[in-house]
Amino acid sequence: MPAKVTIDQNECTGCGICYNDECPDVFMEGDDGNxxxxTMYQKGDKSVGEVPDNLVGCAKNAEAACPASAIKVE
Ligand code: SF4
Structure with a gap:
């Protein structure tokens, strides 16, 4: 099943673990470093997306690794 991914921009510190290390297929660095x-997975907002089956595991790894608990995958 595809999964919904959200990033809380107020919690994100721009550490880069998700977009550099854990899951660069789903996450990217924004203009402000967060x-x-x-873009290809966004759903109307840079912080909200839907990712296909084959990338759900990677997105969940990023969710688990994020030191700010800013990522939710559901
Ligand atoms: S791992 Fe978390 S805090 Fe770090 S850039 Fe990604 S969302 Fe932001």
Whole structure:
């Protein structure tokens, strides 16, 4: 099943773990250094996206690794 991914921009510190290390297929660095959902998966907002089956595991790894608990995958 595809999964919904959200990034809380107020919690994100721009550490880069999600977009550099854990899951660069889903996350990218935004203009302000914070994490954004990659454009191709965005759903109307840089902080909200829907990712396909094959990337759900990677997105969940980023959710688990985020030191700010800013990522939610559901
Ligand atoms: S791992 Fe968390 S705090 Fe770090 S850039 Fe990604 S969303 Fe932001």
């Amino acid at each position: 994490s954004n959902v990659k």
